[in-house]
Amino acid sequence: MPVVVCPSCDLAHRASKAPVTARTRCVRCHALVQRRENRHIDTAIALAATALVLFFLSNAYPLVAINYNGTTRAATLLDAAEGLYAQGHAALAWLVFITTVLGPLLQIAILLYVLIPLRRKRRAPGQNTAYRLLTQIRRWTFVEVFMLGCLVALVRLSGYAEVVTGVSLWSCGLLMLALASLTVHTSPAQFWRWVDWSRA
Amino acid sequence: MSTQATGKSLGLLLCQQCHATVRALGVKYPRCPRCHAHLFLRKPHSLGVTAALLVCAAVLYVPANLLPVMYTRSLLEDERDTIMSGVLVLLHNSWPIAVLVFVASIVVPLLKILGLSVLVASAWRRSPRQRAQRSQLFRMVEFIGRWSMLDVYAISLLVALVQIRTLAFVGVGWGAVCFAAVVVLTLFAARTFDERLLWDAT
Numbered sequence: 001m002p003v004v005v006c007p008s009c010d011l012a013h014r015a016s017k018a019p020v021t022a023r024t025r026c027v028r029c030h031a032l033v034q035r036r037e038n039r040h041i042d043t044a045i046a047l048a049a050t051a052l053v054l055f056f057l058s059n060a061y062p063l064v065a066i067n068y069n070g071t072t073r074a075a076t077l078l079d080a081a082e083g084l085y086a087q088g089h090a091a092l093a094w095l096v097f098i099t100t101v102l103g104p105l106l107q108i109a110i111l112l113y114v115l116i117p118l119r120r121k122r123r124a125p126g127q128n129t130a131y132r133l134l135t136q137i138r139r140w141t142f143v144e145v146f147m148l149g150c151l152v153a154l155v156r157l158s159g160y161a162e163v164v165t166g167v168s169l170w171s172c173g174l175l176m177l178a179l180a181s182l183t184v185h186t187s188p189a190q191f192w193r194w195v196d197w198s199r200a
Numbered sequence: 201m202s203t204q205a206t207g208k209s210l211g212l213l214l215c216q217q218c219h220a221t222v223r224a225l226g227v228k229y230p231r232c233p234r235c236h237a238h239l240f241l242r243k244p245h246s247l248g249v250t251a252a253l254l255v256c257a258a259v260l261y262v263p264a265n266l267l268p269v270m271y272t273r274s275l276l277e278d279e280r281d282t283i284m285s286g287v288l289v290l291l292h293n294s295w296p297i298a299v300l301v302f303v304a305s306i307v308v309p310l311l312k313i314l315g316l317s318v319l320v321a322s323a324w325r326r327s328p329r330q331r332a333q334r335s336q337l338f339r340m341v342e343f344i345g346r347w348s349m350l351d352v353y354a355i356s357l358l359v360a361l362v363q364i365r366t367l368a369f370v371g372v373g374w375g376a377v378c379f380a381a382v383v384v385l386t387l388f389a390a391r392t393f394d395e396r397l398l399w400d401a402t
Contacts, residue, residue, distance in 0.1 A: 005207035005214045005221050008335055009399040012205040012212065028204070029335045029399070066361050068368060075360035080353070083360035089372050092380055096356050099349065128235045132217050139391070142346050142353075148300070149353025155297045156290060156358065160274075160368075188219045192234060 006033050037190045041119050044185045048111045051178040055104055057171035063150060064169060067162035077101060077168060103141030104179060110134045111186060121198040131191060138183060143176045208400070213239045243394040251320050253389035258313050260378045260385070265306070267375030270355050274368040282375060283351060304350040305379070312348075312386045315341045316393060323397040331398050338395045345390055348383045352376060 004015040004024075008031035013024070015034075024034035062074035075083075077100060085093035110130050117124045124130065150172075154163050207214055211225040217237035224230035230239040268280035281289065283305050290298035315337055322334060355376055362370040 003210065003212060003221060005212055007214055007219065008339075008395050009331075010206040010208055010214075010396040011399075012207055012210055029332055031335065031339070063357070064361065068362075068364055071364050071367065073361055073364060075357060079360040080356040083363070084356050084372055087359065087372050089377060092352070092356075092372065092377055095380055095384065096352065100353070132235060132237060135217055139387075142349050145346055145349045146353045148347075149350050150357060152290070152297055152301055152350060152354040153357040153361070155294050156286075156354070157361065159293055188217070192218050192220065195234075 004033055006031055035184075035187055035189060037187075037193050039185050039190055041115060041194050044111065044182065045115050045119065047178055047182045047185060048108050048115065051104070051108045051175060051182060052112070054171045054175040054178055055108060058168045058175050059101065061168040061171070062166040063172065064154060064166055065164045066157060067164065068160070074166065077172065099140055099142040100146045103137050104143055104175065106137045107134060107141060107179065107182070110137075111182065114191075115186075115194075118194055118198050123195075123198070127195075131188075135188065141179065143172065143179060147173055147176055206399075208241060213241055215239055216243075242397060242400075243392060246392055246394040246397060247320050247324055250316065250389050250393040253385050253392065254313055254316055254320065257309075257382050257385040257389065260382045261309060261313065264309075264375055264379035264382050267378060268373035269351070269375035269379060270358065270373055271371040272362075272368070273371075280373070283379065286351070301351060301354075304347045308344050308348045309379075309382050309386060312341050312345060312390070316386070316389055319393065319395075319398065323393075323400075326401040328401045331401075334398050335395060338390075338393070338398070342390050345383075345387050348386075349380075352380050352383070 002015040004013045005011070006013065006026040006029065009026060009029040011026055011028045013026070013033060021036055021038055022034070023032060023036060025031065026033050059077050062076050065072055065074035081093045081097035081101065084096060110133060114124050114127050114130050114134075118127075150169065154165075157163055207221070211223060213222045213224050213230060214220075215222060215232040215235065215237055218232060218235040220232055220234045222230065222232055222239060224239060231237065232239055265283055268282055269286065270281045272279040272281065287298050287302045287305070290301055319334055319338055355372060358370045359372055362368050
């Protein structure tokens with residue numbers, strides 16, 4: 001009899017009855033034991049492609065610009081990390097760079113690298129290592145927090161200078177949604193279900 | 201006390217990477233057959249590592265709140281802002297945002313350090329009381345952790361934007377570095393804590 005173990009409290013549950021469309025919660029600690037796992041791989045690839053386009057838009061155009069006594073200055077996503085680096089705070093700059101630029105890019109790149117061959121029932125070289133890296137990098141991608149940080153910065157500046165929002169602010173918001181939905185669509189259980197399917 | 205079957209009692213290991221359930225009795229260094237990650241019954245040295253990270257975070261929490269996180273230089277004034285004075289400045293512009301920053305930058309890190317300390321202590325003592333609530337507390341700590349980065353991002357954007365040579369200039373202070381370190385350390389502490397230890401008492 002197949003057994004599922006609760007990731008939060010280690011209680012063993014019977015796995016046989018639960019359908020793949022349902023969420024199952026642990027009877028003891030109410031943690032999620034199973035999520036919906038019947039998503040389509042094409043949806044995930046489409047979402048990843050969308051996220052890639054949004055990522056390039058977010059980096060190509062300025063997030064915000066300010067008008068201060070007739071001088072205009074715009075900042076892109078990369079400028080945020082670069083400004084810190086220029087002031088000698090390399091560690092802080094790396095933290096911001098990884099969590100807002102490198103994290104999203106790696107997530108999208110790894111998913112496309114792994115999922116496109118998988119769709120044709122092939123395995124990308126180093127697939128397992130790539131997916132493990134993905135689960136690590138997911139914990140360090142904070143685009144949604146960055147968006148809120150932008151809002152805070154804009155409110156702080158609004159008293160002193162005229163603030164103009166850029167294209168990138170909107171695409172960054174959409175990128176945040178795309179990444180969140182991508183994370184739901186490619187959960188570990190779902191990903192390994194696809195791998196099992198490609199072997200069959 | 202009822203004896204419920206757990207992964208531990210059945211000799212089942214849960215892969216932390218791909219969530220596969222693996223039967224690995226008597227294997228010295230088991231690996232996941234599906235994704236080849238190393239398998240552990242519990243995260244190794246979980247409580248010790250988490251406690252160490254929490255002590256570092258608690259120590260750095262002091263300079264993070266006392267040292268200035270940001271310098272502002274303009275034609276009219278020269279200012280140094282700590283996290284708290286930044287909140288007070290925001291209070292003049294928009295109080296909901298000020299409350300948000302106060303919660304994310306001051307309350308959340310403190311709550312994380314205290315909450316995780318309580319959890320480590322109760323796992324250490326193998327306390328069987330209120331485990332469901334403690335489990336919930338851990339999930340909450342895990343969820344809110346990343347939102348503390350809010351102020352770091354706001355400062356980084358201000359630094360990038362306000363660089364109009366002679367008119368206005370914003371610089372980063374060491375308080376921001378300490379603060380970011382607190383956030384990263386508590387994120388690692390939540391990662392290394394194995395919540396299943398809370399339930400191992402029975």
